[in-house]
Amino acid sequence: MKIALIPGDGIGPEVTYESRRVLNAIGEKFGHSFSFTEVPAGGNAIDSFGHPLPQESLDECKKSDAVLLGAVGGPKWDDLPGELRPEQALLGLRKGLGVFANLRPAVLFSQLKGASALKEEIIGDGIDILVVRELTGGIYFGPKTLKEVPGGYEATDTEVYNTGEIKRIARVAFNAAMKRNKRLCSVDKANILESSRLWRKVVIEVAKEYPEVELSHMYVDNCAMQLIRYPRQFDVIVTSNMFGDILSDEASMLTGSLGMLPSASLGSSTLGLYEPIHGTAPDIAGQNKANPLASILSTAMMLRYSFNLEKEAQLIEDAVRGVLEDGYRTGDIMETGKKLVGTKEMGDLVIAKLG
Numbered sequence: 001m002k003i004a005l006i007p008g009d010g011i012g013p014e015v016t017y018e019s020r021r022v023l024n025a026i027g028e029k030f031g032h033s034f035s036f037t038e039v040p041a042g043g044n045a046i047d048s049f050g051h052p053l054p055q056e057s058l059d060e061c062k063k064s065d066a067v068l069l070g071a072v073g074g075p076k077w078d079d080l081p082g083e084l085r086p087e088q089a090l091l092g093l094r095k096g097l098g099v100f101a102n103l104r105p106a107v108l109f110s111q112l113k114g115a116s117a118l119k120e121e122i123i124g125d126g127i128d129i130l131v132v133r134e135l136t137g138g139i140y141f142g143p144k145t146l147k148e149v150p151g152g153y154e155a156t157d158t159e160v161y162n163t164g165e166i167k168r169i170a171r172v173a174f175n176a177a178m179k180r181n182k183r184l185c186s187v188d189k190a191n192i193l194e195s196s197r198l199w200r201k202v203v204i205e206v207a208k209e210y211p212e213v214e215l216s217h218m219y220v221d222n223c224a225m226q227l228i229r230y231p232r233q234f235d236v237i238v239t240s241n242m243f244g245d246i247l248s249d250e251a252s253m254l255t256g257s258l259g260m261l262p263s264a265s266l267g268s269s270t271l272g273l274y275e276p277i278h279g280t281a282p283d284i285a286g287q288n289k290a291n292p293l294a295s296i297l298s299t300a301m302m303l304r305y306s307f308n309l310e311k312e313a314q315l316i317e318d319a320v321r322g323v324l325e326d327g328y329r330t331g332d333i334m335e336t337g338k339k340l341v342g343t344k345e346m347g348d349l350v351i352a353k354l355g
């Protein structure tokens with residue numbers, strides 16, 4: 001199995017290093033051979049090649065069975081023009097690989113109840129929400145303008161969705177709901193946005209194919225509030241690119257930390273892009289402080305969705321649970337009485353738990 005590895009910038013290389021070790025350990029244990037090709041993308045690619053996503057990098061990813069990405073970006077490249085920023089690498093990859101469905105599971109490990117931003121009585125017996133974020137459309141990819149006007153400049157970004165794009169992401173979400181608790185909440189801003197009104201109409205249409213799924217609709221501002229007030233009401237959330245970006249960062253804090261949330265970006269083939277939802281964390285980069293669990297849990301998603309290795313995926317998730325059960329924590333999920341470890345040590349502990 002051929003994996004394109006994009007370490008990226010900031011803490012990206014630190015967390016993907018641990019993930020690669022975890023995959024190698026799984027490979028050894030089960031007799032799978034994972035080969036890794038390091039691919040430059042992001043700020044480091046700008047420095048070396050003058051472009052955030054050199055064509056060769058995209059080609060190498062397309063030739064692979066899966067892509068594992070750390071994170072890209074950082075203050076060093078913040079003043080570059082939009083199309084040359086490191087983040088463009090991500091957009092280029094997502095679009096180039098056609099991975100339109102981004103699964104972001106916000107699952108609270110019971111061992112981390114105390115690290116959640118919510119009170120115990122709100123958490124109840126746990127949080128398990130799947131955010132299905134549309135990833136290759138919407139305002140991220142719609143036409144943009146920047147022009148001089150009297151008194152300064154005027155800039156626009158455009159939210160664009162068509163029926164086909166909404167249908168295919170809705171189906172991913174309904175199918176996911178069918179395998180879970182059969183409840184789907186579609187989040188939009190249909191009281192204001194024309195694109196959201198189309199979104200809602202199409203989702204209602206697709207719902208006819210899934211009579212067993214209970215469909216609800218919620219405005220995004222209310223959803224941001226409901227995630228904190230009563231998160232257990234949610235099973236699967238489906239939403240646009242921009243709303244999904246924001247709501248998933250919010251949902252991560254219910255699980256203890258942004259450093260805990262993995263993601264899988266899928267399209268119509270088994271080639272997927274796997275990455276933590278967090279960024280390059282410039283404030284802690286290079287200090288062995290980053291939580292590698294979001295990246296490690298992304299490898300479990302890779303095994304599940306691209307390689308159909310469910311047992312191996314579960315072993316990784318169980319190993320993470322086991323390490324948390326033993327009381328080990330990186331700084332972002334640290335609580336009194338627990339044992340503080342760094343990125344590398346956390347990687348070692350997970351590998352040891354794999355047995």
Ligand SMILES: NC(=O)c1ccc[n+]([C@@H]2O[C@H](COP(=O)([O-])OP(=O)(O)OC[C@H]3O[C@@H](n4cnc5c(N)ncnc54)[C@H](O)[C@@H]3O)[C@@H](O)[C@H]2O)c1
Nearest residue numbers: 071072073074258259277278279280281283284290291332
């Ligand atoms: N997928 C990606 O590549 C991606 C995602 C988000 C942001 N970014 C980029 O990352 C840069 C920094 O962005 P930001 O600061 O807004 O978001 P960020 O996610 O990098 O960090 C936000 C906060 O969360 C903390 N954090 C994030 N991941 C952590 C981890 N694994 N362990 C412990 N703490 C962690 C950081 O220390 C920081 O305090 C920007 O250039 C941004 O564009 C990239």
Ligand SMILES: CC(C)[C@H](C(=O)O)[C@@H](O)C(=O)O
Nearest residue numbers: 073087090091245277278279
């Ligand atoms: C860095 C940025 C392009 C990216 C996004 O907005 O999709 C990030 O925030 C994410 O959540 O993966």
Ligand SMILES: [Mg+2]
Nearest residue numbers: 245246249277
């Ligand atoms: Mg984000």
